[in-house]
Amino acid sequence: MMNPPAPTVSQTLQAALALQRQAYLAHPVPTLQERVADLRTLQRFVREHQEALCDAISADYGHRSRHETLLAEIFPAVDGIDHIISHLRGWMRPQSRSVDWRSFFGARNRVIPQPLGVVGVIVPWNFPLNLSLVPLSYIFAAGNRAMVKMSENSRHLAAYLITHMPAYFSPEKLQFFDETGGVGIEFSKLKFDHLLFTGSGQTGKAVMAAAAANLCPVTLELGGKAPAIVCDDYPLQTATERIMFVKLLNAGQICTxxxxxxxxxSKVDEFVALARGIVQARYPTISSPDYTSIIDQRSFDRLLNALDEARSGGAQVVQLLDGPAFDAATRKIAPTLVLNAPPDCALMQREIFGPILPLR
Incomplete structure (x- = not known):
């Protein structure tokens, strides 16, 4: 007797959505107490699995600073839930709105917050715990259910969440999915009640186009190329400390x-000298456990090629740490400043997403 064929990616996702929607229709408006219980359960999961979550994220990166994971992923998830719970009763309360008495004489107008149903979340690799659990906190606070698709670069974390989260939430409430090939495309086609996406503009266009076929509302948080502007009257030491801190957090792999x-x-040379001292105090060598790796080989090669292109175009490349400019084995690139980069080079035309800071 032949075994039945394994379900396709689309069939698996459709079945998960149908299960959650059926559960939503059976109980569409959870009480305040039920929502708080879900939030506390999510918070308890993070606390009970904190070390394993840090290890999984580090394994996905090759190496990720434990302190950065605690600061940028664990703490926002845990502390954010306390914030939500402190405000949730007020957020659920009906809100009065004004009425045009000339058109609706004697009428009253109220906004009554209601759950949407099933929300999809497409999570990027750079802050995979923060950008899955923080949105989930608000999704649960609003009384919704969720399906979460992790990145192809978060395989260790995805496997951990898929294995351990069912002990805390039933599949009718929450399910995680790994990116094993083609999952993101099918996930974007699902008839969610709302879809959240964080990632590149190119992928965001594809997600929004797929969701449009279902008239599914989409929230996009896309990449950026935001500058820091240092005014002449601002203390340069303070500016350099702040700029270099955020630029090297997660090795620059942050969209904001x-x-x-x-x-x-007149202050460029002084900025370079200050940056060199600050960086060497924070990361004595490129092998420092507090310094994070580049996520994958493609990104590592892209950054090195961008530096080579700028250098060949006449830019001055300033390495801020003594020793090697990079370590191919750990995919670490030394913090680098670039002066006089050509306007048409990759560093100036696309989001850098690495520990490289052009100065203009």
């Missing part, structure tokens, strides 16, 4: 980090 910096021409 400082992509490049504008400085008064």
């Amino acid at each position: 980090t400082v992509d490049h910096a504008w400085l008064p021409a």
Whole structure:
């Protein structure tokens, strides 16, 4: 007797959505107490699995600073839930709105917050715990259910969440999915009641196009190329400390980090000297356990090629740590400043997403 064929990716996702929607329709408006219980359960999961979650994320990166994971992923998830619970009763309360008495004489107008149903979340690799559990906190606070698709670069974390989260939440409430090939495309096609996506603009366009076929509302948080602007009257030491801290957090792999910096021409040399001292105090060598690896080989090669392109175009490349400029085995690139980069080079035309800071 032949075994039945394994379900396709689409069939698996459709079945999960149908299960959650059926559960939503059976109980569409959870009480305040039920929502708080879900939030506390999510918080308890993070606390009970904190070390294993840090280890899984580090395994996905090759190496991820434990302190950065605690600061940027664990703490926001745990502390954010306390914040939500403290405000949730007020958020659930009906809100009065004004009425045009000339058109609706004697009428009253209220906004009554109601759950949407099933929310999809497409999570990027750079802060995979933060950008899955923080949205989940608000999804649960609003009384919804959720399906979460992890990144192809978060395989260790995805496996851990898929294995351990069912002990805390039933599949009718929450399910995680690994990116094993083609999952993201099928996930975007599902008839969610709302879809959240964080990632590149190119992928965001594809997600929004797929969701549009279902008239599914989409929230997009896309990449950026935001500068820091240092004014002539601002303390340069303070500016350098702050810029270099955020630029090197997660080795620059943050969509809201400082992509490049504008400085008064007379202060560029001083900024370089200050940056060198600050970086060497924080990361004595490129092998420091507090310094994070680049996520994968493609990204590592892209950054090195971008530096080579800028250098060949006449840019001055300033390495801020003594020793090797990079370590191919650990995919670490030394913090680097780039002066006089050509306007048409990759560093100036696309999001850098690495520990490289052009100065303008």
